[in-house]
Amino acid sequence: MAQIFDRSSNALARMSLVLTGLIVIALGITLDEWQRSPWWTHQGQRADQPVPFSHKHHVQGLGLQCQYCHTSVENSSYAGIPPTKTCMNCHAQIWTNADLLVPVRQSWATGESIVWTKVHDLPDYVYFNHEIHVNKGFGCSTCHGRVDEMPIMYQQNTLQMEWCLNCHRNPAVNLRPESEIYNMAWTGPSELKPVWCAVKQQAQTGVPTGQDVTCTENDPSGGSGGGLASLQMPAGLHAQTTASDAGGAAAVPAVLNYQKFTSQEELGKFLIGQYRIRNPRELSSCEVCHR
């Protein structure tokens, strides 16, 4: 009986085996890349909004404090989207005829909400809480990016679980002094730009809170230099920083024992202790975000 398959079929068979394997692997890689792609995660995408609100203009240009609009960020899981009233505080007087602001004025006149599209939209089974992050030394820009440089709001990070866990497993990489929470330009200490921190007396509450750590970029021992980050920024945005610096430096300089930090790792470790950040095992436990 003659052979049905030619000898070359062996090679074809082997090749198709290899090919199948490759296709499976390629498919896996494709799917993995696809679910990390901005199309899937919305990262970097600018949604159509009724008003092309520019954070850049309002934050960098005008120096509005984040909490002027996002009022409940320190007190609630939800940072808050400003009511139309907040817009109208100013826009009842300036740009009162701007075409761009028609939806705002319409909302004010009719009592209908301005319908924004959510930019940072976590799945419903994730219970993120702004309050605890902001009170434990996580700045806005850590997650939201340089909002002050975004003419149109977009999602800087993937907001995927992997990304959350990166920090929950090692919070030190992102911790910053409480005074720098709303500082968009904060980049952490370095050799060139060290940060000095000290622990204040726990006079008011009796229990230490994040507010009891005071930090400064100016050498508290009176040396020159430092303050580079704040120099880049308009003075208004740093009112809080300078005030607390002044308070820390002037009011009780003798008591405070400043420590110098030249790297984010060091500062992070120090702040983990001071803020009593839970350990990675606790922070990455499922029930922290899912219930």
Place this chain on the structure above:
Amino acid sequence: MRDKQHFSAIEDQRQGPQMSQNGKDKEGVVPVRKGLTLDEVRARLNGKTGKKYWRSLEELADTPEFHEMLRSEFPQQSSEWIDSVSRRGFLKMAGASLALAGLAGCTKQPDEPIYPYIKAPEDLVLGKPMYFATACPFASGAVPVLVKSDAFRPIKIDGNPEHPYIKGGSDPITQATLLDLYDPDRSQHVLYRGETSHWGAFQAAWRARLADKKASGGEGIYILSSTITSPTLAAQWKKAQVAFPNAKLVQYDPVNRDSAYAASRAAFGDYADAQYKLDAADVVLSLDADFLSSAIFPGFHKLARDYANKRRLDGTTEMNRLYVVESWTTTTGLKAEHRLALRASDVPAFAAALAGALGGGASADFNGTDDAKKFLAAVAKDLKANAGKCVVIPGEHQTPAVHLAAIAINQALGNVGKTVVYTEAVNPLPTIQTDDLKSLVADLNAGKVDWLVVLNANPVYTAPADLKFEEAMGKAGTIVHLDSHVNETAVLAHWHINSAHYLESWSDARAYDGTVSIVQPLIEPLYGGHTAHEIIQAMLDNPDLSAYDAVRENWRPALSGKGDFEFNWRKALHDGWIVGTAFQPKNAAGKAQIPASAQPSSDALEIVFRPDYHLYDGRYANVGWLQEIPRPVTNISWDNAAMMSYGTLGRLGLAEHDVVEISANGFKVKAPVFAVPGHPDNSITLTLGQGRSRAGRVGSGFGFNAYEVRTSAAPLYLTGAELRKTGDTYLFYVTKSHYTDHRAVFVGGDGSGTHSLEGNEAIDRAIVRYATLEEFRKNPNFAHEGEGREDPEPDESLFPAYRYDKNAWGMSIDMNACVGCNACVVSCYAENNNAVVGKHQVGVGRIMQWIRIDTYFEGDLAAPRAHFQPMLCQHCENAPCEQVCPVGATVHTPEGLNTMVYNRCVGTRYCSNNCPYKVRRFNFMLFSDYETESLKLMRNPNVTVRSRGVMEKCSYCLQRINAAKIQADKQNREIRDGEIVTACQQACPTEAIVFGNINDRNSKVRKLKEQLRTYGVLADNNTRPRTTYVAEVLNINPELADGLEA
């Protein structure tokens, strides 16, 4: 330790799951959809023009086919499952659903809109709940509550913890009034002759009529109201009575206090309420008083708390002893040290004889068994020995004679002023309601009634059958009906006004001790409802005065006494009560004359009428939680049944689920029978509130309507009923059979026909442990001695032990304090967005309750002892469920919680199989309602609404733990003891449940766990449960100890 046979009632009911199977084959047992299909309903609807969809549907509901369709359609919601699906069909569906499930997981998250405020309310912090004090009005005294409000939506109702009388804790009905508020079937419009109308039209008609009637003083104007609980409404009525002296007010509730009031009038010459002070009573006798079951009993919350406080054995008080004489089986009776089951008609004679023996009246004979006589003698002796430290509580559903006997005994023993005080009646306009209703019906029949205004009552459904109320009502000129639902009365009324819920309106009410609470709205009326205040106010000079102004004006004098009215008003609203409004004890000097009571022959069949524990008189029939959650003692879900003893069941040759026709005085009703341990013989208990025809999509068509045989002459019980077997059977579901594993004799059954794993393990492995007070004193460590009671060493495990460095959450449940009232269960439903699955799904064991009350009966079927054990996730340190999950969806947290990650769960159900406590619940279908708009408002935003194919279980209220953790972490401190209160703990009226950090040496839960009485259920499995139980101790009277010391 004890040779007594435990049995977990299921067994002896012989109809666990098998019965369901058999039942299905029988004709007319399972609501099979026959005749009218949904298409046909639609076709019929199309034929009707110009009517509202629901209105028309309800008209159709008159057909029995429609009832059946409703019954089978709604509870299963959108994803109905036909059980008789073929294997091929099943595979097709499974394949399709798998494909869909896969796809659903792959869809890109859609864009979500944000709707910000225009002007934000000043105090609102979105994401943080607010709490407001108000009160849940109830005919037996309002329940002052603290309502949790999320973005101004009430999402949880709990007892006001700071209230001087209630002190936190609640009950199933109060908890479930939340769902009542969001009930999608609530009446949403004013109706005139069935057509949508508006409030203005009604006002015009009502005022025009009143103007016409002004001259005649309101002749022909009749108001029929449910019991008026609001002092302001009473004041408004009194003013209206002056303006219209001939107008009449009739109050009628089918569950009323006629007996108590008749007795107090006979004894004291006036209406009076008895306030029992169980904190001062060492011996308590209940004469058919079910005071530990629910808010239906006046003063329940305080009674339950005081009762439990005397049983904590913490050395602060003497332990009390409870005797109960009762005519059916209640949780109160099962909690008693000594319980005597007597037919209701024998209780008055028992009471009279007891009064005679204690010098409270002429000596009287009591005809009873030797045991009953012995019980009587022992109780008399014990009461006498504790004169001044004891109390006798008469039942609300007993005759005035029993109340009078109780008054006489309490007086004779010098208890008045010590363990009982008499105060003015909690409701501002007390009357003998049945008499009033009778005279109203006479006036209706005489054609004297021009306008009949029915306020928050449903007399067509609830009125005694002999009054033929429906017929009589038809003779009224115009019928106005104010209520929350378009119910049986509404469809016969000319005007129907949709009422506002108490969470939507201004009013006031008194707690049972008299303390006034202002009822304040928590939410804008969802459907623009109106209240009785507005209708009565229309009779006065200033008819437009709002309820808010009326309430303020009514309390202005009381709140202006000390300081500024506005300040005091705001304080009263904030605190939830008005200081100094509690009643002062009355001078109860009258002498109670006990009328002679004849004992009918013990052969005559007797019917006892009782309110349903959850549905009350039927007004909560459309509240899914209350329908579904199994009733205490019987564990019947969604239905009611004619309850009788096993002896009577046998004597009448019946089997459970047989439908019988019960007839008395020419009235009859068909009901399925059910045997209850400890029920007196020759007596049938019928619970009211079921068999509604127009309750709504949830409550219509379940059970039978006991009002059909209830007459005005015998609203409490009647003797001389007849019973006829119809040959039909009706399937109702008893949930306690769901978590039972059957096993044969050879693997441990005791050979007596009891093959229940649970029943045997209750003995072998001591699921329930208890001792008498004497034994406990001799051996405080009784809970840990004996077979099956040893706790294995922690290292006896293949799995490495966890370390708990900081917090370790744990719970302690005091079985001595638990009265099995179900408040915790309803609270859990509300807190955790638990789904209602419907009768059919309950029948196949898919009820979604995270906490259930296991009732373990013990001893003789006719005179059992029982133990209530709330069973919820035990949060084992060595959890069997965690080890079998293939996807890590149930994991152990560093604080020892056994937590579910819903979005990981793929629904293998291995965890549930491996759970020894059977506390895991699986979403076999899409049980959560994602469609109904009004229910979305009710959900707790901090708990995931679970979808199909996901396992769920008790989380120890993880959302509350996390909220407390965040607050504590913000302040860099540890969580304080008592800062986290779980929903079940919060609702418990007896503080039986305590939650906290067991690593904290000073925490309350740690101290309870250190007690020797504390034990873990099935701890010999080395599951190391975090939930532990404090063993029961019974303060047995040695004279009645026979049978206990085996």
